[in-house]
Amino acid sequence: GLRRRYGRDKTFAVPILTNAALAGLADWREVSPLPFEAACFPQSFYRFLQLPVVSYAIPALVAIGQARYFHRPPRNPLLRWLRRAAVGRSLEVLRRMQPASGGYLEAVPLTSFVTMSLAATDRADHAVTRDGVRFLVDSVRPDGSWPIDTNLACWNTTLSINALANAEPAESLAELDCLDWVLGCQYHERHPFTGADPGGWGWSDLSGAVPDADDTPGALLAIAHCRRGETLTDADRQRIDRAARMGIRWLLDLQNRDGGWPTFCRGWGKLPFDRSGADLTAHVIRAFAAWRPSLSDADLLKQEIDRAIERGFRYLQRVQRADGSWYPLWFGNQDHPDEENPVYGTSKVLLAYRDTNQMETSEAQRGLAWLTKAQNGDGGWGGGPSLAENSMVRSVTTGADDDHSIVSSVEETALAVEALLAGGRPNTIEREAEAGIAWLIEAVEAGRHRESWPIGFYFAKLWYYEKLYPQIFTVSALGQACRLLLGADAEVPPSRLSLAHPTNATAR
Missing domain, CATH: 1.50.10.20 (Glycosyltransferase)
Structure with missing residues (x-):
């Protein structure tokens, strides 16, 4: 076995x-x-x-x-x-x-x-x-159990900042007072565990974390959002710019020969969790796209970024599946036949096409078409029988203990909605995205955004759930919907969408 x-x-x-x-x-x-x-x-x-x-x-x-x-x-x-x-x-x-x-x-x-x-x-x-x-x-926890990992504090914090950036103006992010903490999580010395050069970020602020190609782009996106705040001093912006250049250089040096990005170490491709990942590659491309405009055309770093993005998209084109979807490396669905999560993977890759203004490409259109077809009958995405067995889900969505037809998850629905909004027309929401938004609103009103489901992988497919994932993903999706409908400069009432204490979540 x-x-x-x-x-x-x-x-x-x-x-x-x-x-x-x-x-x-x-x-x-x-x-x-x-x-x-x-x-x-x-x-x-x-x-x-x-x-x-x-x-x-x-x-x-x-x-x-x-x-x-x-x-x-x-x-x-x-x-x-x-x-x-x-x-x-x-x-x-x-x-x-x-x-x-x-x-x-x-x-x-x-x-x-x-x-x-x-x-x-x-x-x-x-x-x-x-x-x-x-x-x-x-x-050890008070109930006698152990988590898989101590916490995901850095990952959760940057995810939260990036989600709130969809929902609130840049000035509101300054109120989170997270910038110094995020910058403090960057590595400035060679890491003893993997031998990684300085410049990356890990998933936690604790000593056992290791810099990787998912947390580093997440941090780069977060500090890019924070940099737009008008209350920042010139010294603050210089600190952010120095950290960003280090992080970008770290990611450039990590890119594999196939054009994709691995998690920790370049050139390890024998085993699945050491290979390049579509979700990682898309995340890196988004980070590069966020920082590229701040660099001059004469800056050699900008030229390296352009070449890396081009190679990254060629990798994504090669690994796109025949049906138009992409599989992620670090996330799955327990009810999928192969324990893969194409909703997560496809949604994350489409955001890279969005951030580089390439939503009209055939690859992006095929991904959107797959995501549209993958929508469940209830208006959500993902999930499965194992989620439907939860009593809260049954009582909220069906009102009947024996009805297992409604199986969508908050996490996957929110991800899919945000991706579909990326492919829509200005100031409009397509029918499928509208149904997903309605599903999310009902889920939030019923308290389901506080109920998480295992979609994350520790190495070797050891599943974990994260309490903040449904909240973070929902804030990001609904915030994006509000901005799309109300205009790019619209302010979503923070009392409706704010997250409390993202660094204090219990992870895994």
Whole structure:
């Protein structure tokens, strides 16, 4: 079952089998050996080594690989000697990668895998193990459960700023007082976990976060919105501009040879979650489009941006599916046959076409056509039987416990509405978007925007939900609708659409 689920990707399959072997529920012969000696190479070499785990799971490669080695050494004497010689040095790599919080990627699963493997090989007193246990103890919730990740504070904050920018004038964003905090989340030193250069943003302000190609464009869009505020000083704008140039350079250097953007590391393409993603690529293009007008034609950075955008769109053209949709990398739908989420992917890609004034291209028109056809009978999008099983959804949408025909989700409906509005005529709303807006308004009035559904992926398709996603996506969609109908300079009453304390959400 595990091998069918994860295929060649051993990021989760081997840790789960290791846990079973440590509990006496599986034989160590069933646990694939991991080449932990590869961690002794410089980080820049990792992408050439064809490792069986994703780029951000090196700690698991080391700790679990060593556990398998200690409990069932290889028969080959040369390999046995090599791995014995690599134990100490690879453990030093593991220590260097561990953040101050003790949690690798601020993630409970990954940190647990590392901690249990070291404890099972008589190293319970090692500093890595002690700090890992400290992180796990600190992360437990009052009800005794653990989140997958500590928080998504930076991601949620920039998403919230960008959503509110659709609904409120630039001056209102200054009242959020988030600018210094967002700028403070940017990395200014080489990152010990991935070896990433300075300039990117991660999903959290905590020490275990890692810069990536979704949070970085999100932050660039957010500070671009903040920069438009009239109350900013020249010094503030200079700080923003410096941060933006660093972030743009970081993303330019991350672009893959196929024209798309990966999450963390350039050139890792063997396993699914290391490949370029349509959602990531679209997000980067939008960030570049937001900052391009502020650069002079003579600026070499502007010329690099233009080439990168062109390559990015060629990638998006290649990965568009025959039906006109796009699949995202980091989001899914549990009820989709392939656990993909084409509503999310298509909606996000269409926003890149919108922001670059390319909605009339055949690719964008095919995407819009697919999104229109994907609308559910109730006027919403996405969802599925697993969502319809929720009692609140049944009572709100149907009034009957046995009616499972209404299955749309707030998150996917809001995303689809915003994308459809991007393809509409000025000051008008197409019939499908109008139905989606009506669905969202009814959902908000019924309180469904406060009920989240798992659409996010942690690595290896470990699902998570985020409490703020339905609220953020709804604010963005309805704010865009108001601006479209009332005019670009219209102000939506903030009391209706504001979000409270976006950085304090409980994530994953």
